[in-house]
Amino acid sequence: MTGKTGKTGKTGKTGNMLIAHGGGPTPVINASLRGAIEQAGRHKEIGNIFGARFGVEGIFKDELINLGALADEKIRLLSHTPASAIGSCRRKLADNDYPLVLDCLKRHNIRYFFYNGGNDSMDTCDKIHKLACRSGYEVQVIGIPKTVDNDLAGTDHAPGYGSAARYAAFSALELALDAASLPARVVVLELMGRNAGWITAAASLFQALMPCEHLVYLPELALDREKFLVDVREAYDRKRGLLISVSEGLKDTAGASLGDTGIRDEFGHIIHGGAAQHLADLIMAETGLKARAEKPGLLGRVSMAHQSPTDLAEAYAVGAAAVEAAVRGENGSMVSIEAEREPAYTWRSGLVPLGLVANIEKTFPREWINPAGNGILAPFLSYCAPLADAPAPSYASFLRDTIISAT
Amino acid sequence: MTGKTGKTGKTGKTGNMLIAHGGGPTPVINASLRGAIEQAGRHKEIGNIFGARFGVEGIFKDELINLGALADEKIRLLSHTPASAIGSCRRKLADNDYPLVLDCLKRHNIRYFFYNGGNDSMDTCDKIHKLACRSGYEVQVIGIPKTVDNDLAGTDHAPGYGSAARYAAFSALELALDAASLPARVVVLELMGRNAGWITAAASLFQALMPCEHLVYLPELALDREKFLVDVREAYDRKRGLLISVSEGLKDTAGASLGDTGIRDEFGHIIHGGAAQHLADLIMAETGLKARAEKPGLLGRVSMAHQSPTDLAEAYAVGAAAVEAAVRGENGSMVSIEAEREPAYTWRSGLVPLGLVANIEKTFPREWINPAGNGILAPFLSYCAPLADAPAPSYASFLRDTIISAT
Numbered sequence: 001m002t003g004k005t006g007k008t009g010k011t012g013k014t015g016n017m018l019i020a021h022g023g024g025p026t027p028v029i030n031a032s033l034r035g036a037i038e039q040a041g042r043h044k045e046i047g048n049i050f051g052a053r054f055g056v057e058g059i060f061k062d063e064l065i066n067l068g069a070l071a072d073e074k075i076r077l078l079s080h081t082p083a084s085a086i087g088s089c090r091r092k093l094a095d096n097d098y099p100l101v102l103d104c105l106k107r108h109n110i111r112y113f114f115y116n117g118g119n120d121s122m123d124t125c126d127k128i129h130k131l132a133c134r135s136g137y138e139v140q141v142i143g144i145p146k147t148v149d150n151d152l153a154g155t156d157h158a159p160g161y162g163s164a165a166r167y168a169a170f171s172a173l174e175l176a177l178d179a180a181s182l183p184a185r186v187v188v189l190e191l192m193g194r195n196a197g198w199i200t201a202a203a204s205l206f207q208a209l210m211p212c213e214h215l216v217y218l219p220e221l222a223l224d225r226e227k228f229l230v231d232v233r234e235a236y237d238r239k240r241g242l243l244i245s246v247s248e249g250l251k252d253t254a255g256a257s258l259g260d261t262g263i264r265d266e267f268g269h270i271i272h273g274g275a276a277q278h279l280a281d282l283i284m285a286e287t288g289l290k291a292r293a294e295k296p297g298l299l300g301r302v303s304m305a306h307q308s309p310t311d312l313a314e315a316y317a318v319g320a321a322a323v324e325a326a327v328r329g330e331n332g333s334m335v336s337i338e339a340e341r342e343p344a345y346t347w348r349s350g351l352v353p354l355g356l357v358a359n360i361e362k363t364f365p366r367e368w369i370n371p372a373g374n375g376i377l378a379p380f381l382s383y384c385a386p387l388a389d390a391p392a393p394s395y396a397s398f399l400r401d402t403i404i405s406a407t
Numbered sequence: 408m409t410g411k412t413g414k415t416g417k418t419g420k421t422g423n424m425l426i427a428h429g430g431g432p433t434p435v436i437n438a439s440l441r442g443a444i445e446q447a448g449r450h451k452e453i454g455n456i457f458g459a460r461f462g463v464e465g466i467f468k469d470e471l472i473n474l475g476a477l478a479d480e481k482i483r484l485l486s487h488t489p490a491s492a493i494g495s496c497r498r499k500l501a502d503n504d505y506p507l508v509l510d511c512l513k514r515h516n517i518r519y520f521f522y523n524g525g526n527d528s529m530d531t532c533d534k535i536h537k538l539a540c541r542s543g544y545e546v547q548v549i550g551i552p553k554t555v556d557n558d559l560a561g562t563d564h565a566p567g568y569g570s571a572a573r574y575a576a577f578s579a580l581e582l583a584l585d586a587a588s589l590p591a592r593v594v595v596l597e598l599m600g601r602n603a604g605w606i607t608a609a610a611s612l613f614q615a616l617m618p619c620e621h622l623v624y625l626p627e628l629a630l631d632r633e634k635f636l637v638d639v640r641e642a643y644d645r646k647r648g649l650l651i652s653v654s655e656g657l658k659d660t661a662g663a664s665l666g667d668t669g670i671r672d673e674f675g676h677i678i679h680g681g682a683a684q685h686l687a688d689l690i691m692a693e694t695g696l697k698a699r700a701e702k703p704g705l706l707g708r709v710s711m712a713h714q715s716p717t718d719l720a721e722a723y724a725v726g727a728a729a730v731e732a733a734v735r736g737e738n739g740s741m742v743s744i745e746a747e748r749e750p751a752y753t754w755r756s757g758l759v760p761l762g763l764v765a766n767i768e769k770t771f772p773r774e775w776i777n778p779a780g781n782g783i784l785a786p787f788l789s790y791c792a793p794l795a796d797a798p799a800p801s802y803a804s805f806l807r808d809t810i811i812s813a814t
Contacts, residue, residue: 025585025589082581174490178490295702297699299706403493
């Protein structure tokens with residue numbers, strides 16, 4: 001652990017611990033929970049270990065789960081449990097909600113508070129920390145990073161992303177094989193990502209193994225429908241089949257979301273219908289080609305089959321590191337991941353002030369997208385590969401030996 | 408192998424073998440290919456082993472792949488290779504196309520012809536067989552069953568279905584956990600199936616482990632939108648989260664396909680857009696609830712992560728059985744699977760005349776759907792469980808110990 005934020009110095013104080021989940025789950029969010037619980041068990045300063053049932057909703061309703069009462073073998077299961085084992089929520093706190101949160105912390109003598117979430121959650125976490133400071137209530141508040149979207153600032157990447165990237169990589173490769181194994185077909189794959197294209201970019205991880213054309217469109221660049229149709233026609237004319245990977249939050253040059261249902265969630269974010277279906281319909285209407293849209297959606301964040309081992313290990317470690325930081329007296333910080341990729345991938349946890357990550361969306365760098373805006377460049381693959389920890393499947397070369405080489 | 412169809416008696420004739428794929432791939436179609444290739448290698452009557460590149464398209468264009476030239480270890484890889492390793496197609500043959508197929512068989516001295524497909528392909532296979540008989544060209548024609556849809560008649564089930572069922576079961580359970588881990592949410596999951604609900608029904612395999620409500624709608628029953636909305640409101644009001652599993656081919660009481668894009672494929676089948684998105688939009692518009700639609704689509708037939716071991720073994724065996732039947736002198740038949748489930752699941756291959764399975768769609772039995780038309784009954788689970796070979800995941804009980812039991 002590096003970095004210094006808030007006051008430091010081992011608290012030595014005895015008190016209880018509360019951990020809450022915010023926002024959508026990841027395939028490894030429960031591994032962070034396990035890491036925090038098991039680490040807390042090693043510190044006699046920490047008494048009871050509570051989980052908030054359904055995130056801040058559980059804090060309001062005073063519905064805390066006694067996690068310390070769960071058997072050790074049950075806790076170990078958390079590493080491979082999808083969704084959120086203690087429940088999460090998307091409730092955005094109003095200003096007058098915060099005192100109620102503080103009341104709950106006081107009522108249960110919570111001296112160690114951990115909030116595991118993304119940039120919305122880190123804002124909530126920061127506000128709770130500041131209110132506690134103003135009120136003179138002593139509680140160590142530490143954020144634990146989590147988001148499949150990888151749009152969290154202040155960290156090399158967020159736990160959850162590596163598994164979502166692995167899911168995207170295998171899904172794209174397998175659909176590419178499907179598209180190549182029937183005469184020239186178009187398949188549009190929609191992956192998660194409102195404003196950041198990190199997950200969709202990972203669809204390119206196995207690009208070198210794909211026997212068909214592959215176009216990728218991220219929400220960082222507005223989609224020009226005319227140029228898109230030119231891209232599609234050119235790629236299709238190579239007669240190898242065509243996979244198109246797009247983000248759910250893709251917008252057109254007028255700023256309109258392609259999959260906008262017209263409905264907003266509690267944070268004002270657009271509820272997306274189907275960018276992929278929209279584009280498949282566009283292709284069919286304008287080119288006469290047949291196109292299919294696939295949208296695995298939430299499966300990309302809940303499917304255990306593609307959990308990344310590296311992601312799993314890191315998620316556990318940031319949960320444990322948060323407890324260590326709190327016991328050491330850190331406050332008002334989020335645990336971060338500091339990574340190096342040369343000569344080999346290594347990482348360690350760090351700390352960043354909550355205020356520096358709250359509400360900030362880290363989008364995908366333009367320099368990792370090709371000049372044409374329809375493909376991903378090699379530096380991203382170097383960034384992402386160790387996180388997804390996805391070995392190239394042995395099957396990938398088969399179609400080259402048969403239907404591809406036969407041309 | 409049981410059953411007798413066409414002429415029998417070991418042919419003893421030396422000749423070449425051709426195998427072709429028809430229609431969409433399955434996660435185990437290449438295992439049947441491996442079974443046929445390896446079994447053919449044991450018979451000196453069979454000379455060269457050819458695969459048709461892109462199904463009947465390859466026969467027309469005289470693009471045959473010399474499968475006998477592939478190394479043994481490459482052939483073994485077929486068991487875990489997704490999509491179609493030799494290519495498939497959806498071309499529906501016109502009457503005047505058949506003589507061209509026969510010309511190709513003669514040109515390459517094909518005396519053993521295998522067509523691996525569903526009910527459309529078995530019709531094609533039957534017509535090739537009959538034309539060969541009329542023309543006096545001696546060739547053993549045997550169908551190898553394959554379809555994720557499980558709508559093939561004359562067989563307990565079709566290879567490919569078990570893996571698609573396993574994918575549906577895990578996808579539904581994991582989405583159910585996601586839906587239950589955020590305060591009362593509605594998720595609509597669309598699974599493959601034009602007219603038959605077999606795959607969607609498998610979403611109920613882990614029903615007993617689901618911590619949320621689950622409604623299931625198959626295309627065998629017309630969807631009444633008003634009744635559907637009543638179902639949704641009632642289920643949602645139990646405040647446990649709600650998963651709704653639907654088939655892509657779901658129709659309303661007026662006979663209109665909910666996901667109809669207005670486009671037809673070569674067989675006249677509807678190209679489906681999104682039944683799930685349609686229903687999610689309906690829920691949002693009529694109830695004010697927020698609903699998300701997910702459509703993994705083709706991932707359900709190409710994803711290797713959920714390949715069923717039983718399905719894999721059976722797919723290999725029916726490929727091998729087809730070669731054995733042909734060498735034995737059987738003709739004009741499809742290999743079938745005859746299964747028993749009591750006292751334990753056992754199966755053996757059989758043979759059925761192609762004419763009895765061609766173009767017939769075996770739909771899901773009404774008596775395995777609950778009287779309300781929104782759920783699947785236990786007898787189906789007994790039918791499907793051994794095919795999907797899906798052990799209940801250890802994680803499934805977790806939410807009961809935390810967010811569910813805490814209510």
